[in-house]
Amino acid sequence: MTPGDEPACDLAVVGGGLAGLVAAWRERQRDPGARVVLLEAGARPGGVVATERIDGFLVERAAASIRRGADAIHALIEELGLCEELVAADPAAAARRFVLHRGRLCAAPAGVRSLLSTPLLSAGAKLRLLAEPFVPARPQADETVAQFVARRCGAGLVAPLLDAVVTGIFAGDVERLEAASAFPRMTALERRHGSLLRGALAAQLGAAGRAARAARTGRPALTALRGGMQQLVDRLCERLADAAVAIRCGARVVRLAREADAWRIALAGGESLRARRVHLAAPAWAAAELLRPVDAALAAECAAIEAAPLAVVAIGVARSQVSGDVDALGFLVPRAERRALLGVLCESSLFPGRAPAGHVLLRAMVGGGRVALPESAAAIARLAFEEAAEALRIAGAPRLLAAFPHRPGIPQYRPGHAARVARVTARVTAQPGLSLGGWSWSGIALDDRAREPAPPAVTPRA
Numbered sequence: 001m002t003p004g005d006e007p008a009c010d011l012a013v014v015g016g017g018l019a020g021l022v023a024a025w026r027e028r029q030r031d032p033g034a035r036v037v038l039l040e041a042g043a044r045p046g047g048v049v050a051t052e053r054i055d056g057f058l059v060e061r062a063a064a065s066i067r068r069g070a071d072a073i074h075a076l077i078e079e080l081g082l083c084e085e086l087v088a089a090d091p092a093a094a095a096r097r098f099v100l101h102r103g104r105l106c107a108a109p110a111g112v113r114s115l116l117s118t119p120l121l122s123a124g125a126k127l128r129l130l131a132e133p134f135v136p137a138r139p140q141a142d143e144t145v146a147q148f149v150a151r152r153c154g155a156g157l158v159a160p161l162l163d164a165v166v167t168g169i170f171a172g173d174v175e176r177l178e179a180a181s182a183f184p185r186m187t188a189l190e191r192r193h194g195s196l197l198r199g200a201l202a203a204q205l206g207a208a209g210r211a212a213r214a215a216r217t218g219r220p221a222l223t224a225l226r227g228g229m230q231q232l233v234d235r236l237c238e239r240l241a242d243a244a245v246a247i248r249c250g251a252r253v254v255r256l257a258r259e260a261d262a263w264r265i266a267l268a269g270g271e272s273l274r275a276r277r278v279h280l281a282a283p284a285w286a287a288a289e290l291l292r293p294v295d296a297a298l299a300a301e302c303a304a305i306e307a308a309p310l311a312v313v314a315i316g317v318a319r320s321q322v323s324g325d326v327d328a329l330g331f332l333v334p335r336a337e338r339r340a341l342l343g344v345l346c347e348s349s350l351f352p353g354r355a356p357a358g359h360v361l362l363r364a365m366v367g368g369g370r371v372a373l374p375e376s377a378a379a380i381a382r383l384a385f386e387e388a389a390e391a392l393r394i395a396g397a398p399r400l401l402a403a404f405p406h407r408p409g410i411p412q413y414r415p416g417h418a419a420r421v422a423r424v425t426a427r428v429t430a431q432p433g434l435s436l437g438g439w440s441w442s443g444i445a446l447d448d449r450a451r452e453p454a455p456p457a458v459t460p461r462a
């Protein structure tokens with residue numbers, strides 16, 4: 001390399017969603033002298049995370065809340081000085097959860113005792129559930145969530161309950177998600193304790209469990225940021241700007257090539273730059289396009305990650321229009337109900353201040369592979385409103401109705417995901433200065449993004 005070819009930066013982060021922002025932030029913390037540039041294709045950083053104020057409603061396009069026990073994202077919020085912006089969900093509302101069952105809202109079980117009394121499960125399913133501690137532990141690598149739960153707890157739990165819960169998180173099919181990748185804590189209980197119930201009990205009663213419980217006592221079940229998750233994005237961008245990280249929006253990376261000891265990064269529009277390291281924090285399907293000329297097999301692995309398209313639909317109505325129960329967290333919809341609706345959260349009951357006085361803000365989610373999402377946002381919004389209005393008995397037209405489609409959508413960890421991640425990691429490691437991050441690989445929640453490490457430093461060649 002001649003002196004004139006000196007790379008313009010030490011690290012280029014591709015993708016300015018939360019994964020990319022956190023990776024850039026961690027890099028600056030590890031090496032304050034590093035020259036870092038973040039390249040985001042869209043007009044603004046944040047990726048799917050975005051908050052809008054519409055007609056007095058505070059609307060989240062994607063992530064809206066953080067569950068108790070999501071320690072990494074809470075730690076990041078603290079680190080960024082945003083603790084005072086954290087708001088706790090109303091405990092009474094957060095404790096009231098429903099499942100749509102034969103067209104009616106039915107209280108969702110919240111623990112083992114309520115599982116045994118819920119009308120959602122048959123008597124046989126309840127008896128089988130009690131036998132779970134006696135089922136021999138036989139962890140299997142690429143078992144689906146449905147297979148795992150059916151093996152441990154009985155198939156009677158899957159359609160009425162598990163399906164709704166899993167769809168509420170992944171917008172995906174319980175029969176086609178790998179248990180160990182989608183719910184690693186659940187499968188770890190079997191590996192460590194031989195049983196889910198015994199594991200859950202040990203977590204409650206053991207020394208570590210007691211300490212964790214004491215630390216969490218008084219912590220709300222759900223938290224959010226007063227001004228929405230956009231605050232997290234904005235604060236990260238501020239900190240990165242203070243640390244002289246260049247955030248470039250409208251900078252779509254179209255090609256990557258290895259050149260001597262650096263990467264040549266080509267942007268749409270013809271510009272190109274060189275960086276010693278590249279961290280791909282774009283979703284796997286976008287990374288696949290960039291990696292094809294670098295390593296076709298690695299690109300094929302990335303392209304194989306599927307996604308479930310879905311839409312968030314914000315519904316704002318006057319309180320007087322609603323006869324159903326909205327003083328609650330909301331409800332989930334199992335596949336057996338044959339709706340497009342995946343679930344509805346009662347945002348303004350959980351987090352006051354999200355709707356104008358006398359109004360209610362609901363957040364419906366539709367799609368997730370259950371139905372093909374209509375092309376137009378208006379048609380998606382109508383579909384979601386019709387189904388939500390029927391379940392919650394809403395009369396008349398909404399004051400706010402806005403749909404935010406997410407396509408390709410939420411990454412789906414299909415059976416074989418963990419093995420794929422291992423193959424991808426091996427191939428990426430063989431490319432000096434290349435790393436991957438983001439929700440296609442290791443967990444889909446904000447908490448998983450907050451756990452993303454700084455991209456590895458390049459090992460100098462011997």
Ligand SMILES: Cc1cc2nc3c(=O)[nH]c(=O)nc-3n(C[C@H](O)[C@H](O)[C@H](O)COP(=O)(O)OP(=O)(O)OC[C@H]3O[C@@H](n4cnc5c(N)ncnc54)[C@H](O)[C@@H]3O)c2cc1C
Pocket residue numbers: 014015016017018019020039040041042045046047048049061062063064065066251252253254281282283286287310311312406409410437438439440443444445446447449
């Ligand atoms: C509807 C919905 C609801 C959710 N709710 C919650 C919740 O309540 N709680 C929770 O914890 N989590 C939730 N999540 C998950 C959470 O939002 C994600 O884990 C996280 O935001 C994903 O961040 P990311 O950076 O990995 O991906 P993304 O946000 O997808 O960011 C990737 C970025 O890469 C950019 N990019 C792509 N290709 C290129 C290219 N060639 N060049 C440059 N840039 C490129 C994209 O423009 C994008 O900005 C939700 C997600 C969705 C979709």
